[in-house]
Amino acid sequence: MSELPSLPVTFRPGRTRAVLLGAGAAIFVVITAVALLLETLGPGERLSFVFTAALLFGVLVLLARPKVVADENGVTVVNIASSRHLEWAEIVQVNLRTGDPWVFLNLSDGTSLPALGIQPGIARQRAVEDARALRALAEARSIGDPEQHQG
Structure with missing residues (x-):
């Protein structure tokens, strides 16, 4: 990777x-x-x-507003009419399956949050790369692997 x-x-x-x-x-x-x-x-x-x-x-x-911003503190998902900040530990899984209109974040509370900032519409390959990058960041910064992000 x-x-x-x-x-x-x-x-x-x-x-x-x-x-x-x-x-x-x-x-x-x-x-x-x-x-x-x-x-x-x-x-x-x-x-x-x-x-x-x-x-x-x-x-x-x-x-045109949607975006996903990842920083040291977590991920901010800005959709059309809403914005939500998530701590890294809240993100259980980042999904972009074939046919999905955008990325879905499975959260620790059992819900799923659409992240319209990563969508395969016009630029599918770019969306796949972005989804993989966000997935890798979420996995590296999850609470189960604190060594990855200390320091």
Whole structure:
């Protein structure tokens, strides 16, 4: 196995994020331009066009938000509308099975937490590498192997 990534490390779906943010910016520009170029629209209608464009852009920004940040203290999972910090000992297993839309973290309390920051959508190989790296970090820093992370 290769070396563990140095901490802190951030995993995020870079290509997906670029597509979402690029599309959001393009949509905002096009709708705003249409609002300004249509001479038959009044000020309120123009404003509603721009507001709608901003709303669509905001939704795409939220969809581009997911990431997984691993540091010395644990893992912070940032999903679309929530964020949760986990201690290393809370992570029992890191899973990315064939067909999974993203990584799932099996936790010590018996629950599973989706980690949308590692998703195979556009860049499958990158997601597999990121999942392996996070799995290796979790295994090396688990409570069962304290020697690995002291010091």
